[in-house]
Amino acid sequence: MDELILEVNNLKTYFFLASGVAKAVDGVSFQLHKGETLGVVGESGSGKSVMSKCVIRLLEKVGRIVEGEIKFDGQDVLSFSEKELMAYRGQDVSMIFQDPMTSLDPVFRIGDQMMENLRIHRGLEKAEAKKVAIEALRSVGIPNPEARFEAYPFELSGGMCQRVIIAMALCCNARVVVADEPTTALDVTVQAQVLRLLKKLQKETGMALMLITHNLGVVWDMCDRVMVMYAGKIVETAAVKDLYANPLHPYTWGLLDSMPSLSSQRKTALKTIAGTPPDLRLTGTCCNFYNRCPYARPICTEQVPELVELEPGHLVACHRQCKSETLKRGEDGGNG
Amino acid sequence: MANQEILLQIKDLSKSFKVGSRKLGVPAQQLHALSHVDLEVYRGETLGIIGESGCGKSTLGRCIVGLHTPTSGELMFEGSPLSFSGPQGKGLRRKIQMIFQDPYSSLDPRKTCGKIVEEPMVIHKTVEDRAQREERVRELMGVVGLDAQHVHRFPHEFSGGQRQRINIARALSLSPDLLVCDEPVSALDVSIQAQVLNLFGKLQKEFGLTYVFISHDLSVIRHISDRIAIMYLGQVVELCGAEGIYDSPLHPYTQALLSAIPPASPFEKKKAIELSGDIPSPIGDQVGCPLASRCPHCTDRCRRECPQLTEQTDGHQVACFLYDKERAR
Numbered sequence: 052m053d054e055l056i057l058e059v060n061n062l063k064t065y066f067f068l069a070s071g072v073a074k075a076v077d078g079v080s081f082q083l084h085k086g087e088t089l090g091v092v093g094e095s096g097s098g099k100s101v102m103s104k105c106v107i108r109l110l111e112k113v114g115r116i117v118e119g120e121i122k123f124d125g126q127d128v129l130s131f132s133e134k135e136l137m138a139y140r141g142q143d144v145s146m147i148f149q150d151p152m153t154s155l156d157p158v159f160r161i162g163d164q165m166m167e168n169l170r171i172h173r174g175l176e177k178a179e180a181k182k183v184a185i186e187a188l189r190s191v192g193i194p195n196p197e198a199r200f201e202a203y204p205f206e207l208s209g210g211m212c213q214r215v216i217i218a219m220a221l222c223c224n225a226r227v228v229v230a231d232e233p234t235t236a237l238d239v240t241v242q243a244q245v246l247r248l249l250k251k252l253q254k255e256t257g258m259a260l261m262l263i264t265h266n267l268g269v270v271w272d273m274c275d276r277v278m279v280m281y282a283g284k285i286v287e288t289a290a291v292k293d294l295y296a297n298p299l300h301p302y303t304w305g306l307l308d309s310m311p312s313l314s315s316q317r318k319t320a321l322k323t324i325a326g327t328p329p330d331l332r333l334t335g336t337c338c339n340f341y342n343r344c345p346y347a348r349p350i351c352t353e354q355v356p357e358l359v360e361l362e363p364g365h366l367v368a369c370h371r372q373c374k375s376e377t378l379k380r381g382e383d384g385g386n387g
Numbered sequence: 388m389a390n391q392e393i394l395l396q397i398k399d400l401s402k403s404f405k406v407g408s409r410k411l412g413v414p415a416q417q418l419h420a421l422s423h424v425d426l427e428v429y430r431g432e433t434l435g436i437i438g439e440s441g442c443g444k445s446t447l448g449r450c451i452v453g454l455h456t457p458t459s460g461e462l463m464f465e466g467s468p469l470s471f472s473g474p475q476g477k478g479l480r481r482k483i484q485m486i487f488q489d490p491y492s493s494l495d496p497r498k499t500c501g502k503i504v505e506e507p508m509v510i511h512k513t514v515e516d517r518a519q520r521e522e523r524v525r526e527l528m529g530v531v532g533l534d535a536q537h538v539h540r541f542p543h544e545f546s547g548g549q550r551q552r553i554n555i556a557r558a559l560s561l562s563p564d565l566l567v568c569d570e571p572v573s574a575l576d577v578s579i580q581a582q583v584l585n586l587f588g589k590l591q592k593e594f595g596l597t598y599v600f601i602s603h604d605l606s607v608i609r610h611i612s613d614r615i616a617i618m619y620l621g622q623v624v625e626l627c628g629a630e631g632i633y634d635s636p637l638h639p640y641t642q643a644l645l646s647a648i649p650p651a652s653p654f655e656k657k658k659a660i661e662l663s664g665d666i667p668s669p670i671g672d673q674v675g676c677p678l679a680s681r682c683p684h685c686t687d688r689c690r691r692e693c694p695q696l697t698e699q700t701d702g703h704q705v706a707c708f709l710y711d712k713e714r715a716r
Binding site: 209238240318 | 643
């Protein structure tokens with residue numbers, strides 16, 4: 052848990068659209084250590100997927116990294132040439148995408164897709180690549196891998212496809228795996244299988260896992276540390292148990308409250324976060340959450356809150372959570 | 388619950404689809420989406436239906452609103468057989484409305500919000516006067532929490548949560564008795580999902596609506612339902628009150644399903660009950676209990692016979708031979 056693998060400093064990714072500049076990721080910094088699982092949670096549009104695509108340098112053309120640095124093992128990822136990127140992607144860092152059915156090529160057999168990966172990145176001969184691929188399929192729990200090797204993606208169920216993608220991501224022994232909502236498209240029972248598999252493989256290989264999700268239950272189950280994102284910024288980051296026991300940011304409270312849980316009273320109104328997320332073209336001049344925050348003060352509309360470390364390892368960006376003031380959850384905001 | 392009025396009764400409902408064979412000359416096979424479903428929906432309650440994808444829960448919802456014609460079995464609505472044909476059928480359609488899963492594709496992109504909400508009233512001629520209709524549209528938009536000024540906006544100008552509200556307003560425009568909600572919140576973010584769930588609760592209180600609420604999210608279902616039916620491979624395997632299913636699940640499938648839910652806190656450690664293998668194919672003849680191939684308690688009898696839903700304790704029904712009284716003796 053000590054060896055630093057991935058470091059992102061003050062990453063800013065903007066999308067240059069005809070209607071303005073959308074600040075999809077606006078100053079995000081984090082570190083990822085060996086064997087660690089970092090959870091990233093937030094609503095859709097909070098920039099979690101864009102950030103993950105920046106890490107693996109797969110950003111769409113309209114988006115540009117305008118500032119910041121990404122360091123993998125001390126090397127500057129942003130200065131990599133196309134050729135270096137080829138080696139970086141897949142070999143050092145690999146990615147598991149959200150929708151298993153669409154991230155495999157429908158016209159190629161899964162075996163061929165896996166072998167392509169192995170032959171390019173590990174330079175294996177065909178026969179050997181096949182052996183490794185079948186072994187990888189077996190390790191993710193696909194029954195009868197020799198036969199499945201010849202299957203097309205449409206012949207497999209969603210859970211099986213996701214296993215194939217996990218096998219592909221892992222067969223090059225990547226040291227960092229970025230999983231962008233790996234279980235969102237799957238049923239709960241299959242989700243449980245996939246998560247258990249990821250955990251097991253992580254224990255075996257010591258890879259670092261960045262798990263992007265909007266399901267807090269998955270975070271509780273899997274992660275060591277968690278980062279809460281809102282409108283392109285990190286609003287809170289802490290160890291999982293700290294975040295659960297002592298969340299500090301009003302947005303995190305809202306997120307925790309709005310999940311119906313199995314232990315809560317049935318049929319009672321859930322607490323909600325009023326309003327909608329802000330337009331990303333207009334953020335960056337104040338606290339992005341002020342219009343939905345029940346605790347907002349005039350200062351929140353004037354200054355961008357800094358991410359400050361209140362307790363060791365527990366950082367929060369809120370004007371009302373600093374050394375001089377502590378806001379309590381559920382406290383009367385004073386403005387309804 | 389027995390003294391409540393039965394609004395909808397589903398009797399031995401089966402629905403199968405023909406699956407074309409890929410080989411020439413080989414006859415088409417049957418896909419059994421629903422087999423022998425018996426359910427009752429009481430007036431004013433929420434019946435939650437839960438199951439994995441492909442278990443037939445959406446097919447059941449679609450059969451109820453008449454989007455699918457059942458292969459066999461009967462649906463009784465307010466004591467009379469449910470049939471959507473003829474002038475009487477049109478009246479019935481008015482009483483049963485549906486809310487679809489995807490708020491993006493279930494609204495006509497070329498119609499304004501006002502027109503979408505108005506359309507059912509035009510078709511069913513419930514409000515003939517145009518000015519009254521517009522008044523009603525504005526009223527409905529207020530009820531579901533949309534800004535009445537947005538009547539002239541098109542669906543693409545709304546967010547996912549707002550679109551789902553338009554969907555709800557459209558379904559409410561005919562003052563239905565029964566709303567079939569097919570995964571209405573699964574496409575929404577958690578914070579928006581909570582808003583829409585609260586809206587469902589509020590509307591039920593206000594208008595005395597009855598919901599058949601289909602979802603794959605166990606915590607959502609538990610939150611909103613009075614009774615819950617668990618489906619597996621086209622059959623209802625367990626039916627009971629919302630509390631009971633979480634406190635004392637009886638069917639092995641329910642137990643596995645519950646153990647698969649991610650924990651509610653990082654301190655909670657769950658005992659994992661894993662079902663091995665995948666869901667068996669619903670194509671072809673179905674013999675025995677649908678769970679037999681994956682069940683840890685499977686016996687010879689499970690492979691031969693299909694268990695029926697039988698009452699265990701008050702209102703708690705389960706279809707499993709483990710709880711068969713005869714065997715216990």
